Amino acid sequence: LSYATLIGERIIVPLGIADAVGQSVTIATRYAAVRRQGPNDEQIIDYPTHYGRLIPVISNTYCFHIVGQKILDDWKETQQRYAPSEQSQDSPLDMNTALQMMEEIQEAHAVSAGVKAWLGWWAADALETCRRLLGGHGYSSFNAIAGQIDDFAVMTQGGGDNMVLALQTARYLLSSWRKALQNKPLAPAVHFLSNAISSSLSLSLPVSSFDPLNPIHLLSSLEWVTARSLQSLSSESEKNKWSFDQITQNATSELVNSSRTFTYYFMSKQFFQIISRDDFGPAKPEAKKLIEKVFLLFCLESVEREIPLFLEFGYFSADQARSVRRSVAQLCRDLRSHAVVLVDAFDLPDFILKSPLGRYDGDVYPAYFELVKNSRNGVGVPSYWASEIAPLVRKPSTKQ
Numbered sequence: 001l002s003y004a005t006l007i008g009e010r011i012i013v014p015l016g017i018a019d020a021v022g023q024s025v026t027i028a029t030r031y032a033a034v035r036r037q038g039p040n041d042e043q044i045i046d047y048p049t050h051y052g053r054l055i056p057v058i059s060n061t062y063c064f065h066i067v068g069q070k071i072l073d074d075w076k077e078t079q080q081r082y083a084p085s086e087q088s089q090d091s092p093l094d095m096n097t098a099l100q101m102m103e104e105i106q107e108a109h110a111v112s113a114g115v116k117a118w119l120g121w122w123a124a125d126a127l128e129t130c131r132r133l134l135g136g137h138g139y140s141s142f143n144a145i146a147g148q149i150d151d152f153a154v155m156t157q158g159g160g161d162n163m164v165l166a167l168q169t170a171r172y173l174l175s176s177w178r179k180a181l182q183n184k185p186l187a188p189a190v191h192f193l194s195n196a197i198s199s200s201l202s203l204s205l206p207v208s209s210f211d212p213l214n215p216i217h218l219l220s221s222l223e224w225v226t227a228r229s230l231q232s233l234s235s236e237s238e239k240n241k242w243s244f245d246q247i248t249q250n251a252t253s254e255l256v257n258s259s260r261t262f263t264y265y266f267m268s269k270q271f272f273q274i275i276s277r278d279d280f281g282p283a284k285p286e287a288k289k290l291i292e293k294v295f296l297l298f299c300l301e302s303v304e305r306e307i308p309l310f311l312e313f314g315y316f317s318a319d320q321a322r323s324v325r326r327s328v329a330q331l332c333r334d335l336r337s338h339a340v341v342l343v344d345a346f347d348l349p350d351f352i353l354k355s356p357l358g359r360y361d362g363d364v365y366p367a368y369f370e371l372v373k374n375s376r377n378g379v380g381v382p383s384y385w386a387s388e389i390a391p392l393v394r395k396p397s398t399k400q
Contacts, residue, residue, distance in 0.1 A: 007108050
């Protein structure tokens with residue numbers, strides 16, 4: 001129960017990330033569509049080295065917005081379900097209901113801790129990526145992304161240090177793995193571990209066929225690598241008779257790995273379940289197909305991130321790992337022509353973005369120069385020039 005007070009704060013992190021990164025990636029995308037450079041005056045967004053960094057930020061932002069709203073709604077529903085009514089405020093919960101509530105709070109804590117840690121780290125890097133995508137203008141305070149970076153930095157520590165939270169998620173996962181070995185029921189978020197144990201043979205075998213553009217294959221691979229990481233960690237800790245504190249000292253990287261793979265599996269599965277519902281808008285089929293492709297990129301990038309583990313455990317061959325990387329690049333190419341539309345759909349007006357580089361009408365440079373010209377002390381000779389700067393840069397007089 002002591003953890004419950006901060007769950008609500010961590011649950012809203014994905015939506016906060018979608019807001020902060022959504023603004024920054026909108027600025028970066030619109031500027032990339034305006035800026036031209038190259039022998040044929042190409043838009044810089046057409047360079048693979050540019051859209052290959054930009055498009056994944058857009059796909060992650062969509063995931064965090066869509067899934068973030070879902071997990072927030074789920075947490076509100078959990079709170080309402082166990083909130084005492086006016087008639088029963090003096091009546092304690094019965095034992096079974098209280099135990100069920102504790103199980104759900106533990107699950108929510110583990111999920112929210114992992115989400116806050118790994119998505120928070122990702123967002124800090126993504127904001128910096130957006131700034132760098134502005135080229136020389138990334139140095140300017142007028143780009144508005146620098147301010148987002150400053151404002152967001154605290155999120156990697158506020159509400160709980162991210163590394164501590166990642167390890168708390170790992171502790172819950174390891175505990176769930178041990179419960180599954182004893183055939184005890186697991187919470188919905190980790191129920192896949194029971195399935196992995198019941199088919200334990202598959203945890204030691206490489207995948208026979210893998211289609212990097214098949215969402216079921218992608219989700220199954222993320223399930224597998226999480227379960228395999230926990231199996232390896234559990235076996236080593238039992239062999240050495242380690243307590244959890246000793247596991248933290250001797251196998252920290254394995255704990256961190258399992259926390260990361262689970263968090264991105266959870267987000268990918270939630271994203272897939274939401275967009276697979278019959279009632280999921282948008283109404284136009286082509287728009288829904290576009291969102292499905294955005295999901296595919298997010299999920300595929302989550303698999304790409306774990307290629308070292310897949311190769312270590314023998315799940316992928318070198319050719320299969322290569323096919324994952326090539327598929328990520330292909331999806332980025334496919335989505336490049338939709339990049340501006342995807343960020344416009346965030347519906348962020350210019351007065352929110354506060355950046356001339358991210359103007360909706362694309363009239364970047366006149367607005368940029370006007371802003372600099374009108375800024376306080378933006379042009380002209382500063383008052384301290386004569387007394388402080390001039391003596392340093394002027395040659396000493398040769399006159400006696």
